[in-house]
Amino acid sequence: MSRLVSDTLVLSERNLSRLRTAPDLLIAFTVQPVMFVLLFAFVFGGAIQTPGYDYIDFLIPGIIVQNIAFGGFVTALGLNEDVTKGLIDRFRTLPMARAAVLAGRTLADVVTNLLSLLILLATALIIGFSFDAGAGEIVAGIGLLMLFGYAFSWVFALLGLMVSSPESANSLGFLAVFPLTFISSAFVPVESMPGGLAWFAEINPFTIVVDAMRALWLDAPAGNAVWGAVVWSLVIMAIFAPLAVRRYRLAAAR
Amino acid sequence: MTTTLVPNDPQEAAVHDFTDAPTDEPAISVRGLVKSFGEVRALDGVDLEVPRGAVLALLGPNGAGKTTAVRVLTTLLEPDAGTARVVGLDVVRDARALRERIGLAGQYAAVDENLTGLGNLIMVGRLYGMRRAAARERGLELLADFELMDAAKRPAKTYSGGMRRRLDLAAALVARPPVLFLDEPTTGLDPRSRLALWETIETLKADGTTVLLTTQYLDEADRLADTIAVVDRGSVIARGTSDELKDRLGGERLEVRLADATAAPIAERALAPMSEEPPTTQDGTVSLTVRGRDGTIVEAVRRLDEAGVGVLDLGLRRPTLDDVFLSLTGHVAEAADDEEETA
Numbered sequence: 041m042s043r044l045v046s047d048t049l050v051l052s053e054r055n056l057s058r059l060r061t062a063p064d065l066l067i068a069f070t071v072q073p074v075m076f077v078l079l080f081a082f083v084f085g086g087a088i089q090t091p092g093y094d095y096i097d098f099l100i101p102g103i104i105v106q107n108i109a110f111g112g113f114v115t116a117l118g119l120n121e122d123v124t125k126g127l128i129d130r131f132r133t134l135p136m137a138r139a140a141v142l143a144g145r146t147l148a149d150v151v152t153n154l155l156s157l158l159i160l161l162a163t164a165l166i167i168g169f170s171f172d173a174g175a176g177e178i179v180a181g182i183g184l185l186m187l188f189g190y191a192f193s194w195v196f197a198l199l200g201l202m203v204s205s206p207e208s209a210n211s212l213g214f215l216a217v218f219p220l221t222f223i224s225s226a227f228v229p230v231e232s233m234p235g236g237l238a239w240f241a242e243i244n245p246f247t248i249v250v251d252a253m254r255a256l257w258l259d260a261p262a263g264n265a266v267w268g269a270v271v272w273s274l275v276i277m278a279i280f281a282p283l284a285v286r287r288y289r290l291a292a293a294r
Numbered sequence: 295m296t297t298t299l300v301p302n303d304p305q306e307a308a309v310h311d312f313t314d315a316p317t318d319e320p321a322i323s324v325r326g327l328v329k330s331f332g333e334v335r336a337l338d339g340v341d342l343e344v345p346r347g348a349v350l351a352l353l354g355p356n357g358a359g360k361t362t363a364v365r366v367l368t369t370l371l372e373p374d375a376g377t378a379r380v381v382g383l384d385v386v387r388d389a390r391a392l393r394e395r396i397g398l399a400g401q402y403a404a405v406d407e408n409l410t411g412l413g414n415l416i417m418v419g420r421l422y423g424m425r426r427a428a429a430r431e432r433g434l435e436l437l438a439d440f441e442l443m444d445a446a447k448r449p450a451k452t453y454s455g456g457m458r459r460r461l462d463l464a465a466a467l468v469a470r471p472p473v474l475f476l477d478e479p480t481t482g483l484d485p486r487s488r489l490a491l492w493e494t495i496e497t498l499k500a501d502g503t504t505v506l507l508t509t510q511y512l513d514e515a516d517r518l519a520d521t522i523a524v525v526d527r528g529s530v531i532a533r534g535t536s537d538e539l540k541d542r543l544g545g546e547r548l549e550v551r552l553a554d555a556t557a558a559p560i561a562e563r564a565l566a567p568m569s570e571e572p573p574t575t576q577d578g579t580v581s582l583t584v585r586g587r588d589g590t591i592v593e594a595v596r597r598l599d600e601a602g603v604g605v606l607d608l609g610l611r612r613p614t615l616d617d618v619f620l621s622l623t624g625h626v627a628e629a630a631d632d633e634e635e636t637a
C-alpha cells in the first residue's frame with residue numbers, strides 16, 4: 041500500500057513536470073480560461089438576463105465548473121501517449137504498483153485543477169465577482185469542485201485509453217463534454233431555454249453541480265443541489281473508474 | 295515529494311544475484327511456450343535454455359514471434375501454455391519478484407519524451423524503490439556510460455534515434471538486472487550507433503549479465519551471441535553456435551561478375567578447384583560456395599587472370615538470414631505482417 045502511495049507520487053510528479061517543459065499546456069490551463077471569462081463577461085454579459093444576480097456573479101461558478109470538468113483532458117492525452125508510445129511497457133516491467141499509473145495521472149489533475157481554479161478566481165475577483173458566503177462555504181465549494189473534477193478525470197482516463205491518438209481524444213472529448221456544459225445552467229438560466237433543452241438541462245449533472253456552487257458561493261437557494269452534486273460525482277467515479285481500470289488492463293496486455 | 299514512504303532498501307533492487315534460484319538453474323529456461331492472438335499462433339511450442347552469463351540471439355524474420363517471446367519472458371504477456379522461468383522465477387506466478395531482476399529494452403524505445411534524459415532515469419530508479427538521491431546518482435552514472443551526459447538536461451524528444459535507444463537501454467539497466475532482454479536493439483540505427491551498441495552489449499556480457507536479444511540480422515547474432523536460436527512461425531527451427539549454423543549453410547559465397555558473359559565456362563573451370571560443389575552462372579555472374587575467407591579473393595583473382603577472364607566485380611557474400619532460411623526451411627524469410635509490429 042505504501043508502495044502504491046510512493047509510486048503514485050512519483051508518477052504524478054512526472055506528469056506535472058510536463059507543465060514546465062510544455063508551455064502549450066500551461067497556457068491551456070491559465071490563459072485560455074481567463075480569456076473565456078473575459079469573453080463571456082463582456083461580450084455576452086450585457087445580453088443575458090439573470091434575474092437576481094449580476095451576470096458576473098452568475099457566470100463565475102458556471103465557467104469554473106466547466107473548466108474543472110475539462111481539467112481531466114491532460115489525463116486523456118497523457119494516458120493515450122503512454123499507451124501508444126509504449127511507455128506502459130516500461131512501467132509494467134518495473135516492480136511498481138500497477139494502479140499507480142492511473143492514480144498518478146488523476147492525482148496530477150487535482151493539482152492542475154487547483155492551479156486553474158486559483159487563476160480563475162483571481163480573475164473573477166478583479167473583474168468584480170463577489171462571494172456571498174462564509175469561509176466555510178467557500179472552502180466547501182472548492183472541495184466540491186475538486187471532487188467533481190476528480191470524477192471527470194476518470195471519464196477522460198477512459199476516453200484516452202479508448203481512442204487511437206491524442207488528436208482524437210481531443211476532438212472526441214470536446215464533442216462529448218462541450219455540449220453538456222452549455223446545455224446546463226452554467227451560462228444562461230435554464231428557464232430561458234426552449235422546452236426540450238430545458239428538460240435536458242434540468243437533469244444534466246452539470247446543472248446540479250453549478251447550482252450547488254451558486255448555493256455555496258452566492259447563497260442561492262440550495263434545495264438538494266449540494267448533496268446531489270456530491271452523489272453525481274461519486275456515481276460518475278463509480279462508473280468510470282472501474283471501466284478505465286479494465287480498459288487499462290486490456291490496453292496494457294496487448 | 296516525500297521519500298520516507300519508500301519501504302525498500304534502495305540497494306535491494308541493485309543486488310546482482312539470483313537469490314531465489316537454485317545455484318545450478320539456468321538464467322532462462324522455457325518449455326513448450328504457446329501464445330496465440332486469435333487465429334495467429336505467435337508462439338507454437340518454444341523451448342529455450344540460456345545458461346547464466348551467456349548471450350542468446352533469437353534470429354528470425356518479421357512476424358516470427360520474437361517480440362511475443364520477449365514479452366512473455368518479461369511478464370508483459372501471459373502464455374497460453376507452457377512454462378518459462380527466469381532466474382528461477384516463474385514468469386506468471388512470480389512476476390512481481392521477477393521484475394526486480396530483469397531489464398527490457400523493447401523494439402521501440404519506451405522513454406518519456408517530455409522528461410529529460412536524467413529525468414527519465416530518475417523516474418525509473420524511484421519506481422524501483424530507490425530514494426531520489428540514489429536514483430539521481432545511478433542515472434548520472436548511466437548517462438556517462440552511454441555518452442549522454444551532454445544531453446542529460448534536454449527533453450528526450452530532442453534526442454536522435456540512436457540516443458533514444460541508448461537512453462532506453464540505460465533505463466533497463468538502472469537496477470543492474472542480472473538478465474537483460476533486448477528486442478531488435480539495433481534495428482533502424484545507423485552503422486556507427488549500431489557498432490557502439492554492440493560494444494555496450496559486449497561489455498555487459500563481460501560483466502556477467504545474461505542477455506537474450508532478438509535480431510533479423512545474421513551478422514549481429516554472429517558477433518554477439520554464444521548461441522543462436524533460429525525462429526520461424528512461432529517455433530525454433532534450428533539452434534547452435536554461429537559456426538555450427540554456418541556449417542549447415544556451407545560457408546560463404548564467392549560472386550564474380552564477368553566482363554564478357556560468354557567467358558562463363560572458362561571462368562567456371564578456372565574457379566572449380568576452390569569449391570566442393572561446381573560453380574553456377576546466372577546473368578553473367580559466376581558464384582560458388584567457399585570455405586575459408588583468408589586469401590580467397592586473391593586466389594580467385596589469380597586464377598581468373600591466368601585463365602585470361604575479364605572481371606567487372608568480385609566479392610565474398612556472407613550468408614544472410616535469407617540463406618539461413620532457404621537452407622533450413624526451403625522457403626525465403628517472409629516479411630510477414632509489418633503493420634502488426636506496433637504491439
Ligand SMILES: Nc1ncnc2c1ncn2[C@@H]1O[C@H](COP(=O)(O)OP(=O)(O)O)[C@@H](O)[C@H]1O
Pocket residue numbers: 294331334335336354355356357358359360361362363630631634635637
Ligand atoms: N497483439 C497482437 N495481436 C494480434 N496479433 C499479434 C499481436 N502481437 C503479435 N501478433 C502476431 O503474432 C506474430 C508474431 O509477432 P511478433 O512476436 O511481433 O514477431 P516478431 O517480433 O518476430 O516480428 C505475427 O504474426 C503478429 O502479427
Ligand SMILES: [Mg+2]
Pocket residue numbers: 357360361362401477478635
Ligand atoms: Mg518484433
